[in-house]
Amino acid sequence: MAQLQRLAVNPAQICDRKIDLTREQQHYLNRVLRLQAGDRFIAMDGRGHWWSAVLEVRETGLFASIAEEIAVNRELPVEVTLMAALPKGNGFDEVVRQAAELGVASIVPVTSDRTLLKPSSQKVDRWKRIAAEAAEQSERQFVPTILEPVSFDLAVKDCGQKYRFICVARGPNRHLWDCLVGFVPPQFRATTGAPPLQRGEQDGGELSIVIAIGPEGGWTEGEVKRAIEFDFEPVSLGSRILRAVTAPIVALSLVGAAFEKC
Amino acid sequence: MAQLQRLAVNPAQICDRKIDLTREQQHYLNRVLRLQAGDRFIAMDGRGHWWSAVLEVRETGLFASIAEEIAVNRELPVEVTLMAALPKGNGFDEVVRQAAELGVASIVPVTSDRTLLKPSSQKVDRWKRIAAEAAEQSERQFVPTILEPVSFDLAVKDCGQKYRFICVARGPNRHLWDCLVGFVPPQFRATTGAPPLQRGEQDGGELSIVIAIGPEGGWTEGEVKRAIEFDFEPVSLGSRILRAVTAPIVALSLVGAAFEKC
Numbered sequence: 001m002a003q004l005q006r007l008a009v010n011p012a013q014i015c016d017r018k019i020d021l022t023r024e025q026q027h028y029l030n031r032v033l034r035l036q037a038g039d040r041f042i043a044m045d046g047r048g049h050w051w052s053a054v055l056e057v058r059e060t061g062l063f064a065s066i067a068e069e070i071a072v073n074r075e076l077p078v079e080v081t082l083m084a085a086l087p088k089g090n091g092f093d094e095v096v097r098q099a100a101e102l103g104v105a106s107i108v109p110v111t112s113d114r115t116l117l118k119p120s121s122q123k124v125d126r127w128k129r130i131a132a133e134a135a136e137q138s139e140r141q142f143v144p145t146i147l148e149p150v151s152f153d154l155a156v157k158d159c160g161q162k163y164r165f166i167c168v169a170r171g172p173n174r175h176l177w178d179c180l181v182g183f184v185p186p187q188f189r190a191t192t193g194a195p196p197l198q199r200g201e202q203d204g205g206e207l208s209i210v211i212a213i214g215p216e217g218g219w220t221e222g223e224v225k226r227a228i229e230f231d232f233e234p235v236s237l238g239s240r241i242l243r244a245v246t247a248p249i250v251a252l253s254l255v256g257a258a259f260e261k262c
Numbered sequence: 263m264a265q266l267q268r269l270a271v272n273p274a275q276i277c278d279r280k281i282d283l284t285r286e287q288q289h290y291l292n293r294v295l296r297l298q299a300g301d302r303f304i305a306m307d308g309r310g311h312w313w314s315a316v317l318e319v320r321e322t323g324l325f326a327s328i329a330e331e332i333a334v335n336r337e338l339p340v341e342v343t344l345m346a347a348l349p350k351g352n353g354f355d356e357v358v359r360q361a362a363e364l365g366v367a368s369i370v371p372v373t374s375d376r377t378l379l380k381p382s383s384q385k386v387d388r389w390k391r392i393a394a395e396a397a398e399q400s401e402r403q404f405v406p407t408i409l410e411p412v413s414f415d416l417a418v419k420d421c422g423q424k425y426r427f428i429c430v431a432r433g434p435n436r437h438l439w440d441c442l443v444g445f446v447p448p449q450f451r452a453t454t455g456a457p458p459l460q461r462g463e464q465d466g467g468e469l470s471i472v473i474a475i476g477p478e479g480g481w482t483e484g485e486v487k488r489a490i491e492f493d494f495e496p497v498s499l500g501s502r503i504l505r506a507v508t509a510p511i512v513a514l515s516l517v518g519a520a521f522e523k524c
Contacts, residue, residue, distance in 0.1 A: 253515035
């Protein structure tokens with residue numbers, strides 16, 4: 001079977017198993033992808049639903065009817081928030097893109113002692129677009145949420161996640177891997193042949209993690225101390241000194257392996 | 263103790279515990295870093311040796327004398343080669359940089375069925391510079407080797423590594439993590455309080471791995487088949503569809519965690 005083309009739709013566009021396509025979507029399906037009436041594509045609502053849809057024609061233009069829901073789960077069995085200090089340059093675009101690829105649920109951009117400048121709302125909108133694009137390209141069901149930038153102090157204070165880690169490059173801290181495998185409950189552990197885990201559907205409910213990654217030069221000692229006061233555990237990502245753009249990818253790779261393989 | 267500045271030197275510059283500094287290095291130490299005669303810095307030869315060196319002055323200019331060797335090991339306890347298909351754009355710069363940060367020993371850029379264009383020698387020189395820079399910044403002892411680009415077929419045929427993996431995005435393959443933890447021999451396993459493992463110094467000698475990562479769109483079926491003929495095991499990197507620039511970072515993150523934490 002040839003692979004079907006995918007289209008992100010807004011849940012509000014769907015009514016009675018029909019998708020009311022925007023003018024841009026009609027153009028994209030018909031002119032760009034060259035789909036004809038009767039052809040199929042995959043409609044994704046960015047909230048975990050994928051449908052096989054059929055393109056149909058009516059007087060006012062094209063619309064789509066939903067044939068059936070397709071069950072594909074590429075989501076992590078755990079809700080991971082990345083709390084990341086903003087770099088000075090444009091490096092955050094790539095952090096957002098790669099974190100979205102690796103299954104992050106939400107990203108909190110934070111200003112820190114070493115990166116004080118609050119980004120413009122245009123930048124935040126840009127990151128939202130990048131997150132949506134990356135989610136679509138990596139065939140995720142969920143589009144990660146990009147939160148409004150806040151100060152690190154406020155972010156750690158208001159943190160609602162159950163398991164909290166702050167990555168520290170130097171010093172004798174536990175490896176993130178040891179912390180993760182220490183608390184993966186049995187119902188989250190993947191077993192060969194078992195159906196993919198659905199986020200939030202396990203016994204015991206939602207499991208949420210937040211991982212704080214510092215700017216170039218790392219968190220200041222004061223920041224680490226303040227995070228510890230709010231139950232963050234300082235952790236290491238291994239023997240090597242990583243850049244601020246690489247550390248989030250390493251952390252999320254480990255979360256993926258810990259929850260899908262332990 | 264304030265952190266010492268680092269300088270990469272060529273082993274040929276060292277004779278009788280003296281470092282014969284080039285004009286550029288003298289300028290860098292004296293004018294850029296503002297070091298004076300009697301000040302210390304760290305000299306690294308890119309082959310695993312770090313020395314504490316003292317800047318000294320003589321009639322013809324500055325030189326350095328070696329005070330003592332410093333033992334710092336940020337190297338992976340295993341020799342990992344990344345065999346990576348070249349992307350169409352400039353994405354390979356970042357792959358080289360991040361792979362170097364994550365401890366890769368060598369990178370073989372390969373042309374593949376989906377990326378035929380052989381890069382210019384300027385590009386290869388550029389990657390070598392990036393690898394050296396990244397090794398210095400991440401405080402590694404070894405500068406990864408960037409090999410000359412070859413065809414995928416030749417690369418798999420001439421492959422000398424003991425453990426061989428080819429990453430495949432779709433299909434029911436074993437997770438790279440399962441393969442790695444399956445063969446980490448006991449002498450490679452880190453134990454709390456033990457000295458860091460030295461590459462190639464364990465009982466049983468050198469342990470070498472090669473991981474082949476495809477271009478955007480992945481390896482072709484033919485390529486995977488040909489790799490399997492040369493004892494490559496097809497592996498998965500998890501449930502998500504990763505870009506060609508992200509997959510190497512995920513693979514190397516898992517190697518790091520498997521060898522440092524299992």
